[in-house]
Amino acid sequence: MTEFRIPGMSASAGAYRNRALITIAAVVAATAATVVGLRAVPDGTTEITVRASSVAGGIRPGAAVVLNGSEVGVVSDIDAPAPDSYALTLDLSGDRADDALAVLTDRTVVSYAPKNLFGISAVVLTSQSGGTAMQNGSTLDAGEPEDATMTTLLRKLSDVQNEAFDPYMSDILTVAAKATDGLLPILGVAGQIMSDVAETQVVSPRTTLPQFAQLVAGVRGTFDDLLPPIRRLMHWQAPRREGFSELAEQGLSFTEGPVMDEVTALLSDSELGQTAPLMPVLTALFDRVNATFPDSRTNGIQIATLIERLRTALPAGPGGKPVLTVDAVLESAPGLKAALGRPPAHGRGAK
Known part of the structure; x- marks a missing residue:
């Protein structure tokens, strides 16, 4: 190469x-x-462990931690060491951790609630006065935190819908339909009455309403008159005497028993039948009385009229004694009339 x-x-x-x-x-x-x-x-991270018996829906690693309305950290871990036992690790970081530790104590109230209007679940801490201050790594026993998350609210609404509302809604509608059917005739009669009143009314409500008011006032006066006797009856001391109830019960029992038995026997056919022979005699007697006094009703009316006229002509005078009222016309004696000071009679003959 x-x-x-x-x-x-x-x-x-x-x-x-x-x-x-x-x-x-x-x-x-x-x-x-x-x-x-x-x-x-040091990384500046503060961890607080919260032990609770339940974890609400939406609470998971990354969920916000809110202390007295301010977000101070997140949930870093959720562990379940035993059934119905949960350990939530709260990660409080930065300067907010120092502020949180300044108010966190072992009396801090833990709850699950939305942190905003969108329903995002968060661990909400509410500080309380007193208690032991919390440190980094401390454990807070929350017991059974209050669950006010949107998930729980929707679940409860669903339970109410499925367990309470739906099973009985058909029965409620049936009862309402029956009640409506039963009230329809009454409503129809009321409507017809109101229609008849509107068509036939000849007196204005301005006249009728005061009369109704007077009627109500009269009814009230009647009740006012009845109240004193009722009050005296309520203060009647006789029933409060010892042995009164027993005597009253004995009297009612006697009336219900022997007295009613005797009255029933007296009014029976066998007892009343014994008076049958007297009926013809009584009938003949009554016929004889009517024949002896014919037109007795007319005579009675005339006698009553005569007595009323006499009572009018003899009114009560001084001391309650009757006085005869006489009105004489003295046209034939002008001197006597002038002496008595009687005014002249117009349109009447002399008597």
Whole structure:
């Protein structure tokens, strides 16, 4: 093979090999120093482990961590060491980690909720006063965090739809249809009444409404009159006496038993049948009385009219004694009339 070398810059194959080995060794040394330096220098990451009995939908590695409304980190890992037991590693980085550790304690409340209006799930921390301050690597026992994520909300709505609404919706509609069918006649009658009132009304509501108001006032007055007797009845002390209930029960039992039995026997056919022979005699007696006093009703009316006229002619005077009222016309005695001061009678004959 023909070799092409630049004069003054040529070297042997061993020299090139040594140069390559030195270059490789230098790169390896620089890489190792870089890795050791990065591990030696703190990376500013703070980790808090949250132990909970459940993890909401949408909470996964990369989900945001929100403390008192501010996003301070992300969920770096989720582990399930045992059934119904989860360990969430919260990665708090940068200056926000120092601010978070300043308020995080073992009394911090943990919940799952959306971090924005789009429903993105996040681990929400709410600081509480008191408690032991948290440090890098500390563990926070959250128990059963409140789940207010959009996923849980939609699942609950689906459960309500499938388990509560759908199975009974047909029954509800059936009952509503039956109730509507039952009310239709009443609504029809009410509509017909209103139509008749509108067609036949001759008195304006301005006149009828005050009368209805007076009627309501009268009904109220009636209730006002009834309340005092009812109140006195409620304060009746007799039923409160010892033994009153027993005596009342005995009286009602006696009335319901022996008294009703005797009345029933007295009104039975066998008892009433014994008075049958008296019926012809009583009938003849009544006929005789009617024949003796004919037109007794007319006579009674006339007697009542006469008594009313006498009562009118004899009104009560001073001391309650009856006084006879007499109106005499003295046209034939002008002197007596003038002495008595009677006015002249117009259109009436002398008496």
